[in-house]
Amino acid sequence: MADATDDDLPEILIRRKRKHARAQASSTARRKARNAPRRDDLARAAYYVLLLTMYEAEKQGEIERANRMRRRMLLMMEDALFxxxxSAMAFDGHGDTVIQDVKAWVGARRFAKRREAEAARSAADTK
Known part of the structure; x- marks a missing residue:
């Protein structure tokens, strides 16, 4: 919660930072207990859905549809001042590896959930 830079802060700001850190930790614990995704998880899933939709459109010969999605993505990145x-180079590079990337992401999540479950069982066994 507090770090070395907190030494120069007024006490009210230190208390505010600590209160925020407690609230954030509580929120994270509730989200994890519900096994709910974070905003980053939703964004990653949506990105993969976009790339997979483009991939499928191209395979079905709907090149213009795939190109419209790509243009919209690049316009969004440009609006965000990238x-x-x-942006085009990064986005196009991800399109080439999307299937492997999705498998890796899902696999990593499953592995992490298994490790969490094993740790919980282990903790319960030691009680």
Whole structure:
């Protein structure tokens, strides 16, 4: 909660930071107890859905549909003040590996959930 830089802060700010950290920890614990996704998890899933939809559209010969989605994505990145060429290079590179990326993400999540379950069983066994 407090760190070395807190030494210069007024006490009211230190208390506010600690209160925020407690609230955040509580929120995270409730979310984990419900096994609910974080915003980042939803964003990653949506990104993969977009890439997979584009991949499927291209396989079905709907090239213009895939191109419209790509343009919209690049416009969004440009609106957020990212370089268009750099965004296109990054986005197009991900499209080439989306199937492997999805499998890796899902696999990593499943592995982490198994480890959590094993740790919970182990903790229960030691009680």
């Amino acid at each position: 370089d268009r060429a750099a």
